[in-house]
Amino acid sequence: MKSVTTAETSLFNFAQFETSKEVQLSLYKRLLKPRLIEEKMLVLLRQGKISKWFSGIGQEAISVGVTSALEKEEYILPMHRNLGVFTTREIPLHRLFSQWQGKKSGFTKGRDRSFHFGTQEFKIVGMISHLGPQLGVADGIALAHKLRNEKKVTAVFSGEGGTSEGDFHEALNIASVWQLPVLFCIENNGYGLSTPTNEQYFCEHIADRGKGYGMEAHIIDGNNILEVYQKVNEIAISLRKNPRPVLLEFKTFRMRGHEEASGTKYVPQELMDTWEKKDPVTNFQQYLLEQGTLTEEQDTQFRKAIKKEINEHLKLANAEEPINSTVEEELNDVYAPFQFTETKPTSAKKEIRLIDAISEGLRQSLEKYDELVVMGQDIADYGGVFKITEGFVEKFGKDRIRNTPICESGIVAAAMGLSMNKMKAVVEMQFGDFVSSGFNPIVNYLAKINYRWNQNADVVVRMPCGAGVGAGPFHSQTNEAWFTKTPGLKVVYPAFPQDAKGLLTASIEDPNPVLFFEHKALYRSIRQEVSEDYFTIPLGKAAHLKEGNSVSIITYGAGVHWALDHLASNAEIDADLIDLRTLQPLDEEAIFNSVKRTGKVLLLQEDSMFGGIMSDISALIAEHCFEDLDAPIKRVASLPTPIPFAANLEEKYLAKHRLATSLEELLAY
Template identity: 60%
Template structure:
């Protein structure tokens, strides 16, 4: 029998209390069925929330239907509590086409905007920042809505936990962080995860209120969450809620529970949330054996009907269409300038101009980054923006790349557009996971686009050393779902950045720092866009082809002019997707090709392009495909070392060798 647990119904009616019971029973019954199906080999994996159901159900009941919940592995009750159709839920578990991810992901790694649920990724912590973005969108829109996100006590060891709570507190976001404190992160007990005793002790450090609640007492947690949610809807600010509970099965079924002391399970069984609540209802005369059987029969029937439909659903078949969902469908309608007015602009001016026009064109566009407010950004791209557009839309951020990129995704889920400025492209490594595992995969996984542009000041030649000079575009070139753009001129930069902001897909926009103030050209003053994915033939010739981008365009033009070489200089402009058609046309015309990029040679983008040319244009080649890049070292600081690191000299030598081949 469960230990005595005090349930305070407050103003809940009898029907409310029975509704809670049915909501609690559903995930437990599904668990029983799934564990059986797992043993029968009919599902491949199961993450159990047995013993933690009250937390999910309390959250569902406390939050309004139109408010977002962001669950984790053990929050089955969030999905059933929000009445997600069981046939689709079970199809999801079985990898069927009718599941939310069409067989592309498993368990709860999905979301449903219809049900205001945003699912997790396996990296756990990044989920918290997404909740920040959703809460920020609610605050900016004046919706008076709260957002609730779950995390486990183990996941709080990740830096994303700190970043998300810090941002939420600094920006006073209406988000409830619920820590499901069950004492374990997989097999690692709490004492090996952190030195403090309770998570509520962290609240003061973040400047937010924190409360500890019995997570197995569904009514106690419901009343607490209801009170908090009601409060922060009108007085936006974050709350940290520590829900004490027990994980009564393994991290997932194959991991077992041998590492857990028997006393833990004995305590957990005495505090079972379903049995305790049943005993309470029996004690007040609301539930007898007949009523219980009636509820169980109703729940069982729903589960069986859902399973029958899921088992009958088709399994996914591999086809060429599998790539269709990697990107959110979008066709840019190229915009031409309304007037012929032009003026001389540097690369930096053109980028700033594109942002300003886009801010005026899209009232739902929010700019975020370190020091982009009064200071105007590290390179002054956003100078003056704060005065024109205000602090809500031009947001100085704490120093936390992961949380800000995650928040940008949350804003996108709520219909906003976001531009995130990296102070230097090098610093994007601190937000790498959010980009390659969250932004890039979310549309492929469950059809949610990520309308986010990340500006990346990049490149060497400015004496900035190893941590402010890297060319890291190849890190992202390999990641389906991203678009990677790298202009070489002011005119291209303005049109392509405007197009990137229009595009609902995640775009990384590289800007060479050494070109910011060193090149100028006549650029239209009005708003306009250029097609993403289309290369630009900046110079025409017939002796050979140079395929390049960014600073490489300027090195190539200089070299062929000084050596009187007749060459096509093809500026890719977009690296992902790259313009294979234009490359092939030029190679077939000149029959010789060299690929140039500033990035280190090994593993650079040139390697992929060279391989593609060798495979698809071999019969037109009169010489080996050549390529040149920087040395395979970090970027050095001293000017003499940096000059040797960069490929300009070696490119000239290889260009002449190719010409003479």
């Protein structure tokens, strides 16, 4: 490797950082390892033996220095240019090589590539391509440590491009408001793919943003391994004693393309030449040689040993058979394993409203699970806009009943972090409509994470939803179809107080992500005798409300009550009525049994028609019950418009307005 002159090493002034020779040699070996692996990977890439590579050459000092400063039990959330995090945590190289080749000894069973994985064994949580959510996940991990009074720091990486995302603002804001011990490590490496920093942000330093969050911020030379290690170590020690977030901007440069196919033609050559002189490996090597801390012979031995390890572990990975799987295996890994044990309801009952049943189920779950945290806007002293958590703060305290800033994406991501760090989370969307602001972490992080690397997402998102209360286009949607099509999510939609309580407690027990829909128009209008003690109802089981032989009415949510009201007024209709209760997983058996008995089916949903869940249920019935049908399948849904505010417009919008006519037409067929 090319050495540099003494004048060039003075760029870093390593001598100002007081570290022992043992530490310096350890850091050098740790710095050397990812560099040599990268050089080997670039050869393999040219040979077509790996499919893609995101190079961190020139940035190794940041990954190595930060990881070396943290304790082994402290979580790190790296990016795809942070190979030094993985090697410094001493992950066996053959497992990394197998991961990059999509083989079984990797961490994702061939289901995700490169550094898109995590491992609880090494306390590493890998990124997803939507960069921002991992910043919020770090908040959740740190919150769990803080709630348990554990003196630990969490470090999360992003690039300067990632700081343009809203998730960056949300994560820093949450961490600042809650004073969480998070190190936000921003690698300012000059370019986001091909976009230079002057087109990415309009301030001199990213660290300057810390002031806006009331947050301590530091600028660190990301190519100086001793500066990175010493400063991060000092800050981490301080954070363990006095928990708070810190923004770290590491000045560095990306010496290769965003990924190898991108190249670097868009980078001025003079800029490349300037940063080449600041190479973190060659400069530190020269300094150690000059100081006598490292000899040429030692350096040669280090390199030989690392190359030998690389080649031996590559042989292990190359010898491994290509990944294979079965359909059953693939389907089984979508959800985290969960052995549901039903807690039967007691005979002691009291008549309460649906809203009271939800509140009671939530309260009893908080009593059962000390590790459960409830988060949402205005849910603490105010009790939530629907008063479901009224009085909870007095009983459980503000640590567990947490008011959040208005940042749905950051809070859903934080809930994921709590789950990663051995806790449970319930997130209340103030209105289900607002989930669009937290959509990305739900469908791309929570839903996929168990399938990707066997990490459960123990998160329930409560969704006050539905029309009929004159709330207009932004507070009345019933948007369950956004989620029923996403593998990895469970979707629950109760219509009665007893079901609402038992299904909510079961959802909280379940280690998988659950979207729990609560119809606002039913909150205070529907009453029922509800078991007083804690109980659960299994997800995925429909309720058979009425038995009949002429027609099957299959519905859920408010549609159940529309159907019941209509049948009560038309006693001559011999209808079989199914309340789905859970939309994912779906009780297909109950649906098919009903249709086969009656021969006619009406599918009723409050959502608009196209793309709604009843379209899929219609297809299932057509596939499995075609020969049993005596009439075309009838779908009844709301109009394909946003939901209007005025009462007479809303009434005509709703599927309820077309139920009687549609049922009459079907029965007459």
